[in-house]
Amino acid sequence: MATIAVPRPALPPKNASQRGNTPVNSPSPLQTLGLASPPQLPGSVPIPIPNSPVSLSYTHSPSPSHPRAxxxxxxxxxxxxxxxxxxxxxxxxxxxxxxxxxxxxxxxxxxxxxxxxxxxxxxxxxxxxxxxxxxxxxxxxxxxxxxxxxxxxxxxxxxxxxxxxxxxxxxxxxxxxxxxxxxxxxxxxxxxxxxxxxxxxxxxxxxxxxxxxxxxxxxxxxxxxxxxxxxxxxxxxxxxxxxxxxxxxxxxxxxxxxxxxxxxxxxxxxxxxxxxxxxxxxxDLVQQEHQEMRNMTETSEICHNVYLGPSPEPGSVEEQRFDVLIECSDTGRLDPSAIQFIAEHPRELPRPTSICFPSSGSIMPPTWSQAEADAIINTCKWIHHISHNTVPESHSISSQNSDSDALQHFKSHKSTADAGGRKILIHCPDGYTESTLLAIAYFSYDTGLPVPDAWLKLHTTQRRNFFAYPSDVSLLSAIGPRLLCQSPMSSGKGLDDMTKLMRAEPSWFSDLDGSLPSRILDYLYLGNLVHANNPDLLAQLNIHQILSIGESASWSEEDLQKWGSGNICFVEGIQDNGIDPLTKEFGRCLEFIDRGVQKGTATLVHCRVGVSRSATICIAEVMRALNLSFPRAYCFVRARRLNVIIQPHLLFAYELLRWEEFLRQKGGSSEPYRREMEWGEIAREIALMNRPYSR
Structure with a gap:
């Protein structure tokens, strides 16, 4: 094992040069991390390549001749x-x-x-x-x-x-x-x-x-x-x-x-x-996480006059942009008559008008009823009428209507008021969790895309991040054919066309547990072992590289051959035990990710759960690519992991803070390096962030 060199402090200010107790025997920042010289690869900061004999394990005990140094x-x-x-x-x-x-x-x-x-x-x-x-x-x-x-x-x-x-x-x-x-x-x-x-x-x-x-x-x-x-x-x-x-x-x-x-x-x-x-x-890490969440889920238009985003502040300019606010929450009820009333009385209600809808995961199959399925579909219909400013010839949509009867209700005419349609915001506090069910259902209904295709397009083309529950997958799968049959895009389609649209669900969708891997950067996804074992899903997301940290996917030989061994990188011997270091693997991992960028493909980084080992690698890459300090990169990744709370343990967090030192020292900045936050500050705020989720 190589000797771990002594850290070198920064030079003291000129007016304090006599007061600092400066250590001696100072190595370069690269040596203190135990890394060899980095090659010049694309990116804001060069990627270090590890020197294989170097170990940062606890069993190494340096014996300096001068302990005070x-x-x-x-x-x-x-x-x-x-x-x-x-x-x-x-x-x-x-x-x-x-x-x-x-x-x-x-x-x-x-x-x-x-x-x-x-x-x-x-x-x-x-x-x-x-x-x-x-x-x-x-x-x-x-x-x-x-x-x-x-x-x-x-x-x-x-x-x-x-x-x-x-x-x-x-x-x-x-x-x-x-x-x-x-x-x-x-x-x-x-x-x-x-x-x-x-x-x-x-x-x-x-x-x-x-x-x-x-x-x-x-x-x-x-x-x-x-x-x-x-x-x-x-x-x-x-x-x-x-x-x-x-x-x-x-x-x-x-x-x-x-x-x-x-x-x-x-x-x-x-x-x-x-x-x-x-x-x-x-x-402030709590505030920074909230800001990153807002940045990630910023309100955007997913269909004509229908927007998806976080809940606006009451009375704010953002709120006043919309005519109708649909809040998805645990206390929301399925009541399409409420939104029907809004559609039928465009001039008689305050602006904006607010109604509620049940949150994702709250309608649990197999207990959901036919009436609940009807209510979801009818809610989608009335959202479409409001956004396009159409009024059906018959205002009565009963849960007893057959699908063919329901199609007749789309023989509608333009209202004389608000010819361009009214703007609707589907929202929840974080902009994705509670609103996912309604967003995917409406997107499928409005576009005429099968639920799996709508799911992917919302993520890839519309750039929306969301988190569904397994119950949402089952429910959307069950009502998917009806969403297509009653979609305004199905008007004029023959039986053969409809049959093609309602083809069998793709294999990746049947294996979906509700969540897609988390998009951290356009070329970098963070996920778990379940995501890694769904290669068809990864291909749909333009993920053609797998970086496995301590856990390997169970792929068939056919899948392995299809992907190619060069597109799979397995980092062995790294357990989430607070003992195995990761710094020595940063160079190898980041070089692999960068190779994917050069090929125009994304990389999935995963371990077992996607919260510690793989999250650490993603934080390291975000620090390098975006030139962020460790605490800012931590919040960046934490927000984009959606409903899964990342949990790099103490050793990984400490290694990342030292990685910040290395990147800033080697980044070519004329300013001397200084930490934005100290170790005790960072740890204290992470503990505060995690407190609401601790048992």
Missing amino acids: LSQASLLYPPDDFVCIDGDHVSIYEIDAASVAEALDYASRQLLPPPSLVFPWLHGLHPDNHTQRTYFDGHQCPLGNTPNCLRAITIVKADGDLSFARLKGAIAPAEFMRPGAAPEFIDADPLMGLSVRNFHIQPAKVAATSDIIVYGLNPDETRRVAWQIAVAQQRWRDKQHAQAKNMPVYNTFVCTSPFSTFEENHGSLVAIDVSGNSTGQVL
């Missing part, structure tokens, strides 16, 4: 330039807003230590959690003590209320410390259970390896909390020294500047102002 540098250590206030056995240091900003900027330019030096410690190794410790010990991972190579900066708001006056990355004291007469740091490692996704404990883990800056609106409270943290910090240090020698000394700082100084002079550090308003100056 592994430490990250900081402008806060040694704290000689700061006013020291001594107390009983502990000290705190005073710092102003300008020095806080300078120290944070400098810290953001320090390269992260190799994963082998901080894992599995970051996973959480509580002494009493025998399950977790036995698991990693069984994989020959050195358990060790707190790494001595880390020196971060943790920002703490004294009163703990982060809803206002919040600085970038600030946390509350309770997130890492128990106050009281004998304050102490929390040992955040879980007492029981096995998990490699303990994102929620990372702020406390980072705080234990940080210089801590306390700020607040009340100077007395801020100083009191700083003294408590200093005491807890000293107790933690004593505990660590009892277990291991050469532990770094971390200190507590109290910010003497008022919050207004940050707002006036360092706005880029203010996440939420003193009035509780988000400034937009600091990346």
